Amino acid sequence: MSTVTTSLADVASSEAALRAFLHGLPGVDRVGADQRAAMLGTRSIKTTAKAQAIDLAISMVDLTTLEGADTAGKVRAMCAKAVRPGGEAPSVAAVCVYPDLVAVAAEALKGTGIKVASVATGFPSGRTSLEVKVSDTALAVAAGADEIDMVIDRGAFLSGRYMKVYEEIVAVKAACGPAHLKVILETGELVTYDNVRRASWLAMLAGADFIKTSTGKVAPAATLPVTLIMLEAVRDFRDATGRQVGVKPAGGIRTTKDAIKNLVLVNETAGDDWLTPEWFRLGASSLLNDLLMQREKLATGRYAGPDYFTLD
Numbered sequence: 338m339s340t341v342t343t344s345l346a347d348v349a350s351s352e353a354a355l356r357a358f359l360h361g362l363p364g365v366d367r368v369g370a371d372q373r374a375a376m377l378g379t380r381s382i383k384t385t386a387k388a389q390a391i392d393l394a395i396s397m398v399d400l401t402t403l404e405g406a407d408t409a410g411k412v413r414a415m416c417a418k419a420v421r422p423g424g425e426a427p428s429v430a431a432v433c434v435y436p437d438l439v440a441v442a443a444e445a446l447k448g449t450g451i452k453v454a455s456v457a458t459g460f461p462s463g464r465t466s467l468e469v470k471v472s473d474t475a476l477a478v479a480a481g482a483d484e485i486d487m488v489i490d491r492g493a494f495l496s497g498r499y500m501k502v503y504e505e506i507v508a509v510k511a512a513c514g515p516a517h518l519k520v521i522l523e524t525g526e527l528v529t530y531d532n533v534r535r536a537s538w539l540a541m542l543a544g545a546d547f548i549k550t551s552t553g554k555v556a557p558a559a560t561l562p563v564t565l566i567m568l569e570a571v572r573d574f575r576d577a578t579g580r581q582v583g584v585k586p587a588g589g590i591r592t593t594k595d596a597i598k599n600l601v602l603v604n605e606t607a608g609d610d611w612l613t614p615e616w617f618r619l620g621a622s623s624l625l626n627d628l629l630m631q632r633e634k635l636a637t638g639r640y641a642g643p644d645y646f647t648l649d
């Protein structure tokens with residue numbers, strides 16, 4: 338049952354209306370969120386369910402490299418891994434790179450069905466003009482990006498200039514054209530859980546197709562309580578508007594245990610409508626290796642040799 342009952346039609350008609358709506362959202366019970374996330378994180382699952390969960394998690398991975406030292410060769414190698422991770426494992430959902438490497442990834446993934454995601458809008462700080470953000474986005478889409486992972490203006494958000502944040506998301510969404518837009522809230526900088534809920538709603542009201550926790554450059558990144566709050570937000574947003582929005586925790590998700598905790602959180606919070614790569618992604622640079630290692634262990638009873646793929 339949605340916790341939001343006001344009409345959303347005029348919510349963004351003015352700064353005052355937007356502020357009133359966002360500050361009118363129910364407050365987040367911090368202790369409750371931490372406790373619920375911790376409790377869900379303790380859920381164990383049966384072996385067969387674990388094998389299925391591992392393959393589902395693999396299919397949800399946005400395999401990511403976002404380093405200044407990235408090269409075309411590294412991206413091509415990562416794309417090969419994305420297509421055939423190993424054994425009978427499924428392909429990942431997407432490859433996520435910087436804008437200047439989108440063309441390399443698009444070429445490498447042509448015809449595979451794996452999406453090309455590009456960060457944009459002055460990632461990771463976002464500290465640049467809207468003109469540059471829109472241009473950054475348009476160039477990434479023109480180079481072949483199917484998805485854009487943008488960052489919000491955290492300075493504007495934290496100083497209560499919500500309309501600036503809203504209007505930037507609207508402008509970047511327009512520049513995306515056919516590409517899907519993931520909006521990175523950088524929750525590690527938002528200070529409170531109430532701000533995570535507000536930023537989630539702000540991004541969805543502005544047209545986000547996905548809301549994403551983090552750039553992976555700020556700690557803490559994808560914590561379970563934050564992901565829980567964002568899953569509650571997309572659930573309530575769909576109840577209120579009928580539109581489904583995806584969730585992507587990213588940053589610091591390293592182990593199969595982390596991944597399965599996230600899947601339990603999705604199922605128990607938003608429901609199984611989100612338990613697909615279309616509506617839930619795991620943004621990670623090294624998680625895939627552990628998923629493959631645990632997959633091998635489940636299948637053969639032993640860990641494979643040291644020839645696992647590393648992005649480093």
Ligand SMILES: O=C[C@H](O)COP(=O)(O)O
Pocket residue numbers: 401403433551552553554587588589590620621622623624
């Ligand atoms: O968007 C994805 C993140 O940058 C990946 O973070 P990670 O390197 O901690 O897995």
